[in-house]
Amino acid sequence: MAGTSAPSVAPTVGTLLPLIGKSDTKPTWCPGCGDFGVVAAVEMALKRLKIPSHQVVLVSGIGCSSNLPHFLSSYGFHSIHGRSLPVAEGIRWANHTLTVIATGGDGDGFGIGAGHFIHTMRRNVDMTYVTMDNQIYGLTTGQASPTSMMGQKTKSTPAGVIENPIDPISLALAAGATYIARAFSGDVKQMADLVAGGIQHKGFAFIDAMSPCVTYNKINTFDWFRQRVYKLENSGHDPTDIVQAWQRSLEWGDKVPTGLFYKADKPTYEDLEEVLTAGPLANQPAGLKGRESLLDEFI
Amino acid sequence: MAGTSAPSVAPTVGTLLPLIGKSDTKPTWCPGCGDFGVVAAVEMALKRLKIPSHQVVLVSGIGCSSNLPHFLSSYGFHSIHGRSLPVAEGIRWANHTLTVIATGGDGDGFGIGAGHFIHTMRRNVDMTYVTMDNQIYGLTTGQASPTSMMGQKTKSTPAGVIENPIDPISLALAAGATYIARAFSGDVKQMADLVAGGIQHKGFAFIDAMSPCVTYNKINTFDWFRQRVYKLENSGHDPTDIVQAWQRSLEWGDKVPTGLFYKADKPTYEDLEEVLTAGPLANQPAGLKGRESLLDEFI
Amino acid sequence: MGEISVRAGGAAGDGIASVGETLAHSLSRMGLHVFGHNAYQSVIRGGHVWFQARASTAPTHSQGDACDILYALNKETADVHLPSLSRGGTVVFDPEKFDIPASQLPAGTKALPVKTLEIARKFTSQSILQNAGGLGATAFLAGIPLDVLQASLADSFGKKKGDVVDWNLGASADGYAFAQANSAANDHAVAKAGEPKLLMTGNAAIALGAAAAGCKFLAQYPMTPASSIMHWMAAHSRDIGVVVKQAEDELAAINMAIGASYGGVRSMTATSGGGFALMVEALGMAGMAEIPLVVVESQRSGPSTGLPTKTEQGDLNMMLGAGQGEFPRAILAPANAVEAYRAAIRAFQVAEEWQTPVLLASDLHLSENYMTVDRSEIDLNVEIPSLFSVQPNGHDYKRYQYTPSGVSPRSLPGQVGLQWIAGSDEHDEKGHLISDVKSGIPVWVAERTKMMQKRMGKLAGIGRSTEPPRLEGPADAPLTFVAWGSTVGAIRDAMVTLAAKNVATNLLQIRTVFPLHVDVLEAAIDRAKTTLLVEANYSGQLGRLIRAETGRHLTNRLLKYDGEPFYPYEVVGKALEVLGHGRN
Amino acid sequence: MGEISVRAGGAAGDGIASVGETLAHSLSRMGLHVFGHNAYQSVIRGGHVWFQARASTAPTHSQGDACDILYALNKETADVHLPSLSRGGTVVFDPEKFDIPASQLPAGTKALPVKTLEIARKFTSQSILQNAGGLGATAFLAGIPLDVLQASLADSFGKKKGDVVDWNLGASADGYAFAQANSAANDHAVAKAGEPKLLMTGNAAIALGAAAAGCKFLAQYPMTPASSIMHWMAAHSRDIGVVVKQAEDELAAINMAIGASYGGVRSMTATSGGGFALMVEALGMAGMAEIPLVVVESQRSGPSTGLPTKTEQGDLNMMLGAGQGEFPRAILAPANAVEAYRAAIRAFQVAEEWQTPVLLASDLHLSENYMTVDRSEIDLNVEIPSLFSVQPNGHDYKRYQYTPSGVSPRSLPGQVGLQWIAGSDEHDEKGHLISDVKSGIPVWVAERTKMMQKRMGKLAGIGRSTEPPRLEGPADAPLTFVAWGSTVGAIRDAMVTLAAKNVATNLLQIRTVFPLHVDVLEAAIDRAKTTLLVEANYSGQLGRLIRAETGRHLTNRLLKYDGEPFYPYEVVGKALEVLGHGRN
């Protein structure tokens, strides 16, 4: 794209362009899998926000949940296990007019991907991350995940898990995400609201979507959640107060809060990266034609 | 070690064995480097606890700070960048009578090693981790580290850092470490106390040792810290209260608290791993001699 | 020679693997040689999966080509597999679910409709029970006695008792009786042939071999097709005293294993190509610090995520090149369960003797398929020397002492007076760094060279401790197959078929892919009349390695990279073509 | 031909690199060809470091062998380097710091004691200023005019002004004057030879080339000797509009670069062996998803952490085997700064044209040393086509369409109606998964084969887009050197020396290590009278590759793995030995 006459990838305003919809690939999840709720919520949120499908990129890792991008009509990148976030960051920086949503599993995001999770949050990259947290490794047929509860018997822990689960909400708080929520596949409406809120949020939005694996997790079932979930928005919770958010994040057991834990306004990575103030990188001129003065430093 | 007659690696009680001391390798750190304080504190702590040097394993990654194991007289493993914690875990599980101490830099531990940092903490492995946090990449001659402050100009960020630094203390709280402290190389006595406390603590002890890099970090100098540090133990802080600990972890700027943020008693990974209840793995019999009945399952 | 192949197919989640395993176990209990091929997809429910159990009075080295009995749980199975039904064969299906038009039946085959759902309903409303009726009918056709089938079936529920087990036994008996009443057994139906054999997957054999060799620590991250090594070890962890750690990723897994080895226990990690890619850096550390380590690399169809549930031998280049710089390594390549058991033991011995990482190259076809083994072939009596052999010599202890073999005395943490620092940097005999203030200084430049030579010198010894290529079959055969790993199975079966056609062939099996035993290999290749390289990859990676090491160019090649295992008929056809007999 | 070598040595932190760079810049400004060798250790202060600037009216391809002037800042420098002082040479030192006994001086050399500390004290109490006096004396001996030296020195402070700059200028003038008064210039002292040349490191050349080729995004994690690519790019980021991201690790770096490339910009990552090991998995994803990507691999001395500040060519095996399974790649291997600049441009072009990862193999010797380049050799006018070339064809768009070349039309996110899913799993022409419910189904098994062939078929085209081996020197010479990368430099210098001895040699430079241009290579090797393989590694990795691809075994070898660069005299000696002239 030397020069400025190159076709632009900036949003085409004023034209009615197709919104997101289902793709021609049918989900291959087990019947009843929580991930159906998540894909529905993501679709609803994007439709509601009227973001044309060619402006959306869904990025995932590897796992049952990570197949999600194939089932919607946007652009997508079904990457490798644990690396959805750096891939998503790269896409976002190449073209920050795109709506970038990373999706994937608890193993993908909090196990092998834990380092990227922490670092993407501290950067406050303006994107949305929806984890389909089933507290198990689904695609590899049922090993413990970082969110499996103490004592859970799995193929890899036949005597029960002996490590404390990761709490993605408190980790996100500690790492500096600026929009932190928990959703539940049994409540697609709430999830769609939270995802839409996350997309609209300027900064890194994290939604931990509890999405039961009906095949391998016989503990954290839809019923298990139904008996425990309550909504933060009905409980006087103030999502702008980080200490309250931290206290709520400690609740997990008889009660499992859903909704928005925390929200803050901070400059995004893209706001602070000066090169991007000249517009999407993909539209900026490339190369060094006529920049011979650059060679002077070598004399 | 088939059978039980193999020499044991259990501590030899009653004999007076050499305590830790300096090795015959002189530290190669720059004069004035904060890491001199850390190695002194580790040596003091181990001496005070009278742990014989052959019972100690110092494990590190790669960085200026990660050279530390070479300068003391114990066993050690100077591993690769970012991997000190999994190496240390393996050592600990092979022989949980050993005192295992991981040491290394902020880049090593919170950058490339962030995932292991989170996971080792949630496991509550009974070991001690001392990071020499100089908020810079020393050995690679001065790039930004995950704890470099916003705006800091480095070789890799000539226009200033544009991401929020990691706060190791709050991350450790979120991830479930059971002994969490901050020390400062300018106060070796306090650091030695904290390290000794960490070694004695049953569970994962994390000590973030602020250890100024006099060559590449011209912001977070000894003076910078001296003007800001105050001691938690003198401030009515209750280290058993996780919410107080969380609130204190948010303090960083005009005031920088040092001392013990948090301490909790929880079963360690080694407590819960049933195989280890039979003693150090390295001393247990190996092989399947006489275990022909194991083949029955294949019929 | 009696031989039969039984195939069951359906959707993932239908319980096909259980049906197949029960059939395979029944056949191996009859004293037959069995190969059980479990074909599945990267999806938990739905899709299409199948299992083929091939049994014979003679050794079975692969899944074979066709099937004699096909149990089709759904229409897709009939569509995909009927073409493989051999003359005289029978397809079992439930007419309540779908129909098979006569026109779809290959010549000389027949259909046996069995009302499996109806049978199941007599016991329960759970439709999964249908399999029991179909299983019974299939077993009858194959010649499996009802009591043998039912014992296998009951055992497959483990210690579980109660209704479900009873229902299964009842429904399978009904299916069995129905088939007996309405059909004759297959012409190839087998009979009891001897004492029960052991039936195990390559992964179970590897895990068992590791434990027998003294492995006390396994760190692993789940990845098909290596996961079941961890599953087996975890299930037996407390019984056999092996600590099993599911790590947060493969980086942690290998580094934990290295730490544990340094700490004083024999340790292992296992993964597939993608996970191995993440272990590449630490592998070099084990090489540099001279830490014994066993790494199982079970290959699957690449590149990248590729076809995660399909087989390939595409990672040889990666295993050869893994790690920056150079350090000694060995790569062992067993072909079947017995060889895998023994290779695991040898891997530990080589790693320990030469204090360096050893790779055990497997693939999905070996790792996850079922093979019979005679009990006598599994010797659990492995000599396990103590690791605490070094005696204190105080301040003079040199962990990396120069020795003629390159192997230096190794102490373990906890031993008094023998402290040393393991390191990934270059070091001197005592383990002190050469990398910092000594680097570039002439005397230390020379020391670095010596230390490299010490380490690399171990390769010669590793060659002596590992198995050279083995020639199998008549020495003067007109065709020599050259192969490694599980691909050898289909070749062995093809050799039998070729022999029956009076075409003599032999097989040069590369049992140690690295270091190659160049002298033996060159002699064998030079003696061969014609060679045929058979590999499950695109570029012929072994062929490339052989050319690199010996200059011999194996130009006749049968390469396959579609994810499917080799079928003996493909090998036979190519052999005949190469020999100028034309395809048959 | 005028040629001089000037060496300065001291402890890390003494400012040796600045002294050396100032000397090198002064010489290149005089229009001389310069090679600047920066030798340092993995320690920030202390230890021993040195810098050699070699300048000549003829091209300089390496640091050369000896030095004509040695500026020794400490005793260790004298001890280590005096043996390299050539006849007629001078060692400059400060007698206030240490003494050099006459017995230590090689025959025909002399010592020039310069009171550099005393000079410095005239200006300031900061001892670092001593370098300026020594620099001045050294420059005089080398024939550098005072004004040239002072201009370089002033420029080395950048835009800084003030006392420090003035003190430096003053002290250097004093040192210069002192030497002028007390010594003659060296016999080899050089004079102005033409227009100023550019002096750049290999890494600067790579970064500049990448930017010229349209690179808009660099993600990197610091690692010697690749870090300065990031430093250069970061320093120019805003000026040239390139986003530079220091990632949390190399896993993130390469995945960010892949994401950015998918997102519509040309992107790159750079690292050394240990970091590249961590990129192995994602490299395969780029191959599978057909994402253009440039990866710089600057090798250093391994295995593992090894000697982090020393050079080696030990990662070729790793680059060849990186990634499970098979996918097309190219590996370019420039030998010096101009070649590095051009290779970076070509890397981007090949990656983009063939939609696959391209590796640019460098090493510490190339990446971090200084080489002169004529301004005319750097053409910034690179044609950069638009990436938005695909036109919407709605629902029928096939991202992975089969084409004769294997290259398919590529759309970018944001383009209307051309959505596709990039994936690491096997897929069909539209990018839909083959890996799950389609895998194993015969028609899709065939499709997988076709898709593999489409991807691997690109290798042929990549061969046409990359540089074949080049023969340099008289075609009928009795000896042909075979080499790749920076090692070529010492060979080029050695060829000049050999020619002066009436020994004709030529050089077969492998400019593209993969894919090898087999026809050209075979012909060249077969034409060669005798070959001599020269590589900076233990096992002769290029030799192995050549044998694997051509069957040609290059048995004469000069291999070196001590971390030091090749010295021309080593090459000369080995060449004479191979030719039977005996060592000279």
Ligand SMILES: Cc1ncc(C[n+]2csc(CCOP(=O)(O)OP(=O)(O)O)c2C)c(N)n1
């Ligand atoms: C490097 C690497 N290691 C391991 C795997 C195997 N693997 C595929 S999916 C998966 C985990 C699945 O769990 P999760 O991320 O929670 O997703 P889910 O299937 O539960 O939705 C693993 C370990 C892989 N593909 N790549």
Ligand SMILES: Cc1ncc(C[n+]2csc(CCOP(=O)(O)OP(=O)(O)O)c2C)c(N)n1
């Ligand atoms: C995989 C890998 N990537 C990069 C490096 C290069 N490297 C060596 S030390 C270091 C960081 C040093 O910073 P830190 O960990 O904070 O330690 P410090 O030197 O500041 O004590 C890096 C990036 C490496 N050795 N290995």
Ligand code: SF4
């Ligand atoms: S295995 Fe679990 S997570 Fe995977 S598709 Fe089935 S229900 Fe969903």
Ligand code: SF4
């Ligand atoms: S560079 Fe910094 S961290 Fe490294 S030794 Fe010097 S002062 Fe310490």
Ligand SMILES: [Mg+2]
């Ligand atoms: Mg999951």
Ligand SMILES: [Mg+2]
């Ligand atoms: Mg640091």
